[in-house]
Amino acid sequence: MKTLRVGMISFAHGHAFSYFNHLAQSPEVSIIGIAEEDRNRVAAIVEQHSIPYYANYQDLLAQDIDAVIICSENVHHAKLVFAAAQAKKHVLCEKPLGTTMEEMEAMIAACKENGVQLMTAFPCRYLAAVVRAKEAIDRGDIGDIVAIKGTNHGGNPGGWFINKDLSGGGAVLDHTVHVMDLMNWFLQSKVKEVYAYGATLFREELEVEDAGMVHVKFENGVFAVLDTSWSRPKSFPTWGDVTMEIVGTKGVISVDGFAQKNDLYRNSLGKGVYSFWGDDMDAYMMRDFVKALLHNEQVPVTGEDGLKATEVALLAYESIKRGQPVAL
Structure with missing residues (x-):
């Protein structure tokens, strides 16, 4: 059986551990090495799985x-x-794809020039509720879409996420891209205008915003609003949510991406706990990435998809700065 030889670069983002676990369980994948400047981040899994460790990512890229x-x-x-592109390696990059339009365009071009594929990590496309909604929209179950109201709330992730020099922005950048990608996927229409609000409302000492509202108009006439924030307190059972109300001419679809759960309440923990039993979106995303590369197929979520979703967040910052809508 043909296997995909994979390396992992940086575990700064917590999603890396989930991706690693799914890759390690796949008979179609061989994890060749992990590159991470901070060895403490990966010491446990490197030792447990006997995987080669590289302090310099260039040393990993030099491997087969x-x-x-x-x-x-x-x-x-x-x-x-x-x-990675210059080393002729295919790439799955965590979201947001980049922090400026110029660098994202250059990333996409570099991968194309070197004959490798670039996939953006948007696992929310694999949530059961999202998949069923996409199927219903494509069947025309609710007629033509008129408007979408979405949310991506979460708790403040702390760490490098609140350091603008490392993150590139706060909640607007962090939490716009997931649901914006879903809206783009559903509508298949270009964004023509963005109007946004952003502020630091929950932790005044932050140098980045922790709350935002992003309003979007599409070329096909649909308008959307997205509540993107780090508004959830430490006592909240989970990191956040992904929800949408999709209004059509013949009906409405309500999407709650993480509703497949049991609620557990324990005094010893001081808060409720969500016990999620639904399909694992990360597992499906990693499966599709591996499958596409092994079979020389197009990856399902491209670098262009990552650019289009991130562009809205960047335009939101411009709108916040100007205090008025920004047109593409």
């Missing part, structure tokens, strides 16, 4: 591998994708 998974701080995505 087919693809890399990049989960670094946001501002390092571009340089790591450039390096």
Whole structure:
């Protein structure tokens, strides 16, 4: 059986551990090595799984591998994708794809020039509720879409996420892209205008915003609003949510991406706990990435998809700065 030889670069983003676990369980994948400047981040899994460790990502890229998974701080995505492309390695890059339009366009171009594929990590496309909604929309069950109201709330992730020099932005950048990608996927229409609000409402000492509202108009006439924030307190059972109300001419679809759960309440923990029993979106995303590369197929979520979703967040910052709508 043919296997995909994969390397992982940086575990700065917590999603890397989930991706690693799914890759390690796949009979179609061989994890060749992990590159991470901070060895403490990966010491446990390197030792447990006897995987070669590299302090320098260039040393990993020099190995006989087919693809890399990049989960670094946001501002390092571009340089790591450039390096991987030049080494002729396919790439799955954590969201947001980049922090500027120029670097994202250059990342996409570099991968194309070197004959490798670039996939953006948007696992929310694999949530059961999202998949069923997409199928219903494509069947025309609710007629033509008129408007979408979405949310991506969460708790403040702390760490490098609240350091603008490493993250590139706060909640607006962090939490716009997932649901914006879903809206783009559903509508297949270009964004023509963005109007946004952003502020620091929950932790005044932050240098980045922890709350935002992003309003979007599409070329096909649909308008959307997205509540993107780090508004959930420490006592909240989970990191956040992904919800949408999709209003059509013949009906409405309500999407709650993480509703497949049991609620557990324990005094010893001081808060409720969500016990999620639904399909694992990360597992499906990693499966499709591996499958596409092994069979020489197009990856299902491209670098262009990552750019289009991130562009809305960047335009939101411009709108916040100007205090008025920004047109493309």
